Amino acid sequence: MRYPVLRPPYVYRWAALLSTLVVAISLLVSMFSPGLDQSPAAAQVAARQDVPAAASTPAEVSAPPADPSLIHTTARTGRYVALTFDDGPDPAYTPRILDVLARNGAVATFCMVGMQVTRHPELVRAVLGRGMRVCDHTVSHDEELSTRTEQRMTAEIQGCWADLQVAADKDVPVDYFRAPAGRWSPPMRAIASRAGMKALSWTVDTRDWAMPGAARIVASAQHDIRPGALVLLHDGGGDRTQTVDALEILLPWLKSQGYEFDFPA
Ligand SMILES: [Zn+2]
Numbered sequence: 001m002r003y004p005v006l007r008p009p010y011v012y013r014w015a016a017l018l019s020t021l022v023v024a025i026s027l028l029v030s031m032f033s034p035g036l037d038q039s040p041a042a043a044q045v046a047a048r049q050d051v052p053a054a055a056s057t058p059a060e061v062s063a064p065p066a067d068p069s070l071i072h073t074t075a076r077t078g079r080y081v082a083l084t085f086d087d088g089p090d091p092a093y094t095p096r097i098l099d100v101l102a103r104n105g106a107v108a109t110f111c112m113v114g115m116q117v118t119r120h121p122e123l124v125r126a127v128l129g130r131g132m133r134v135c136d137h138t139v140s141h142d143e144e145l146s147t148r149t150e151q152r153m154t155a156e157i158q159g160c161w162a163d164l165q166v167a168a169d170k171d172v173p174v175d176y177f178r179a180p181a182g183r184w185s186p187p188m189r190a191i192a193s194r195a196g197m198k199a200l201s202w203t204v205d206t207r208d209w210a211m212p213g214a215a216r217i218v219a220s221a222q223h224d225i226r227p228g229a230l231v232l233l234h235d236g237g238g239d240r241t242q243t244v245d246a247l248e249i250l251l252p253w254l255k256s257q258g259y260e261f262d263f264p265a
Helices: 010-032 040-050 094-103 114-119 121-129 150-168 186-194 214-224 241-256
Strands: 080-088 108-112 133-136 174-177 229-234
Touching: 080 094, 094 108, 094 121, 094 241, 108 114, 114 121, 114 150, 121 133, 121 150, 133 150, 150 174, 150 186, 214 241, 229 241
Parallel strands: 080 108, 080 229, 108 133, 133 174
Antiparallel strands: none
């Protein structure tokens, strides 16, 4: 009986040799050039992980869509910019920000949280004493306030207004209200309006709340600021050292570009 000799055809042997070579070469490449396996997407993920998680509560996530019922511009037209500082007052950063503003002849609007106002009433008086304006930013900075009952919204909005009056120890004009995280609802706007406050938005989000580094805060402001811009910054809600450092660069730069400082419309 004859048994056929089982030999794989040449083409299979070549294929096996080739695939072994391919595997060996790709292993060598990945060993000697570790950067190659980092696709742009992977690099972005890594970069994002470098940004300290915004451990601080308040995150005005991004610029809200333009809404005609919200204030989006400065009081005067022309080369003006309005700086707004949210989530304070804070004993570590509000006084430092007031100093930088004073050295640069700048004014700003401080959107204060009632709980902070009650803890640091002297800072409310310091802000007003420097010719700045205050803005109602609710009692507790509940970012889901737009989903709560109307009674709760009223308590949060009118409560902060009252906290500001008590802290100032005199009648204080509170011209503006800003919703926590910029999350508005028609009832919130109506409650603020009945209390004589305008709904304050912003046009430039420096993302200082994410602590990307002073240089990036400055760069994002320089890129986005136009005449009439409302700039969102923070003096409270976390470590605001980067915001203070950014202002030391940004304010002289704004002046060198011919900008003056104003309040929101
Ligand atoms: Zn806020």
